[in-house]
Amino acid sequence: MPIRAAITAVHGYVPPDVLTNAELARMVDTTDAWITERTGIKERHILKGEGLGSSHMGAQAVAGLLAKTETDPGEIDLLICATTTPDFVHPCTANLICDMVGIRNIGSFDIQAACSGFIYALTTAHQFIAGGTYKKVVVVGADKMSAIVDYTDRATCVLFGDGAGAVLLEPNSDGYGIIDTMLRSDGSGAKYLHQKAGGSRMPPTDETVAKRMHYVHQEGASVYKFAVAGMAEATTELMARNNLRPDMIDWVVPHQANRRIIETTAERLGLPIDKVMFTIQKYGNTTTATIPLSLWDYETKLKKGDRLLLAAFGGGFTWGGAFVTWAYDGATASKLNGNAPASKLVKSSWL
Numbered sequence: 011m012p013i014r015a016a017i018t019a020v021h022g023y024v025p026p027d028v029l030t031n032a033e034l035a036r037m038v039d040t041t042d043a044w045i046t047e048r049t050g051i052k053e054r055h056i057l058k059g060e061g062l063g064s065s066h067m068g069a070q071a072v073a074g075l076l077a078k079t080e081t082d083p084g085e086i087d088l089l090i091c092a093t094t095t096p097d098f099v100h101p102c103t104a105n106l107i108c109d110m111v112g113i114r115n116i117g118s119f120d121i122q123a124a125c126s127g128f129i130y131a132l133t134t135a136h137q138f139i140a141g142g143t144y145k146k147v148v149v150v151g152a153d154k155m156s157a158i159v160d161y162t163d164r165a166t167c168v169l170f171g172d173g174a175g176a177v178l179l180e181p182n183s184d185g186y187g188i189i190d191t192m193l194r195s196d197g198s199g200a201k202y203l204h205q206k207a208g209g210s211r212m213p214p215t216d217e218t219v220a221k222r223m224h225y226v227h228q229e230g231a232s233v234y235k236f237a238v239a240g241m242a243e244a245t246t247e248l249m250a251r252n253n254l255r256p257d258m259i260d261w262v263v264p265h266q267a268n269r270r271i272i273e274t275t276a277e278r279l280g281l282p283i284d285k286v287m288f289t290i291q292k293y294g295n296t297t298t299a300t301i302p303l304s305l306w307d308y309e310t311k312l313k314k315g316d317r318l319l320l321a322a323f324g325g326g327f328t329w330g331g332a333f334v335t336w337a338y339d340g341a342t343a344s345k346l347n348g349n350a351p352a353s354k355l356v357k358s359s360w361l
């Protein structure tokens with residue numbers, strides 16, 4: 011059996027503040043009924059607090075992961091953070107997370123592939139482990155979307171939330187773990203989903219701020235069409251390549267952007283909806299965190315040997331998926347209720 015990267019633990023973090031549809035209806039011209047019907051979202055969590063960025067949530071998720079697996083930070087060989095909302099342009103968020111949880115002297119870096127970032131990071135981590143030298147790799151998806159969402163744009167602000175999720179990957183030679191992955195991108199899709207200002211092409215100025223160019227710009231209906239096609243391509247290609255019939259799939263773990271996109275994906279695959287993980291109703295679209303947060307939420311239902319199909323679509327455009335054989339019984343894994351003790355985190359003192 012080849013060496014595969016197996017997910018051996020998962021943990022998540024969502025900040026305590028909740029933004030409900032009813033509250034959004036007081037901020038923009040929308041209703042709970044519209045948001046629920048068009049997206050499936052009822053509420054989302056928002057990170058509040060001065061000086062707190064994506065690294066704060068990522069560090070909480072990673073600290074919880076280390077605590078629940080009784081892993082010493084010194085045992086981790088590599089940490090990859092997928093994020094679209096890094097704390098800073100540099101240093102990268104992975105470096106900050108390592109510092110906050112006490113992981114020292116290892117490689118750590120960010121991956122930016124918008125909502126597909128977790129799939130890209132998982133695929134990258136898999137290569138390090140399959141190469142034979144890396145034994146414990148952490149992949150964390152963390153996004154503070156509330157930092158780049160325009161809360162006067164009703165078509166966009168209802169969709170997103172903040173959160174983080176992390177997985178521990180370890181080598182497995184018994185047939186469990188990441189069996190296959192696929193990644194795709196098409197940069198011509200940038201016009202439909204992007205943030206114009208704040209990067210090197212258009213550094214922030216008074217004008218870019220006044221024109222609200224440092225917020226997510228999305229043409230929702232166009233993105234919707236591409237998302238349905240991308241999710242279908244990722245899942246059907248992985249199923250065909252691995253000779254999987256619908257009845258052989260135990261769980262689909264889709265990126266949570268819109269309930270209707272997920273339902274269409276399941277329909278096209280011929281899969282009953284009860285085999286699909288849904289967390290969008292309570293977290294919204296947390297970008298890179300949706301897939302690990304879903305795994306965390308459903309962890310107790312996952313059984314060793316379950317076949318999972320992960321799929322995501324996002325800005326770029328980017329899309330992709332992973333076929334994973336689950337490596338442990340989630341019901342017997344110690345699921346930490348709540349979050350890791352904050353005292354375990356180091357606060358950056360230089361800001």
Ligand SMILES: CC(C)(COP(=O)(O)OP(=O)(O)OC[C@H]1O[C@@H](n2cnc3c(N)ncnc32)[C@H](O)[C@@H]1OP(=O)(O)O)[C@@H](O)C(=O)NCCC(=O)NCCS
Binds near residue numbers: 125165166168325
């Ligand atoms: C954003 C999204 C929910 C909008 O749903 P939709 O059914 O496509 O709606 P449309 O954009 O066609 O707009 C329909 C109408 O609803 C209105 N509308 C948009 N947002 C609204 C809101 N929050 N409340 C009430 N009405 C709203 C529009 O203004 C439009 O009104 P009009 O017909 O008078 O012009 C949907 O397009 C979507 O989910 N797109 C994909 C987003 C995505 O996946 N993004 C992340 C990729 S990872």
